[in-house]
Amino acid sequence: DVVFIGFPTWGMQLPPPMKSFLNEYNLSGKTIVPFNTNGGYGIGSSFETVKQLCPNSTVLDIFSTRGGSERDGILYVM
Numbered sequence: 001d002v003v004f005i006g007f008p009t010w011g012m013q014l015p016p017p018m019k020s021f022l023n024e025y026n027l028s029g030k031t032i033v034p035f036n037t038n039g040g041y042g043i044g045s046s047f048e049t050v051k052q053l054c055p056n057s058t059v060l061d062i063f064s065t066r067g068g069s070e071r072d073g074i075l076y077v078m
């Protein structure tokens with residue numbers, strides 16, 4: 001009944017594999033708990049896209065935190 005959806009931010013968007021996953025599976029009636037890592041320069045449209053691709057789900061507010069910063073050579077910071 002409750003589905004946790006975790007993803008990094010890629011190019012200010014929901015990563016394409018996650019878009020494919022949400023397009024492929026029918027999560028109608030489920031409660032979606034989105035969580036995200038990012039490099040600190042913005043989650044862009046990623047959360048909005050989760051809501052758009054789960055129109056018949058209850059989507060809770062996103063939990064978002066800094067992940068690795070590969071641009072700075074920091075691959076794991078949590």
Ligand SMILES: Cc1cc2nc3c(=O)[nH]c(=O)nc-3n(C[C@H](O)[C@H](O)[C@H](O)COP(=O)(O)O)c2cc1C
Pocket residue numbers: 007008009010011012013036037038039040041042043044066067068069070075076077
């Ligand atoms: C192709 C690519 C695009 C990214 N785009 C963004 C971005 O738009 N905004 C941002 O804050 N971080 C961006 N990042 C940083 C990732 O979100 C970050 O590396 C990831 O959340 C780290 O997660 P992890 O510590 O679980 O590996 C990008 C990383 C990659 C590889």
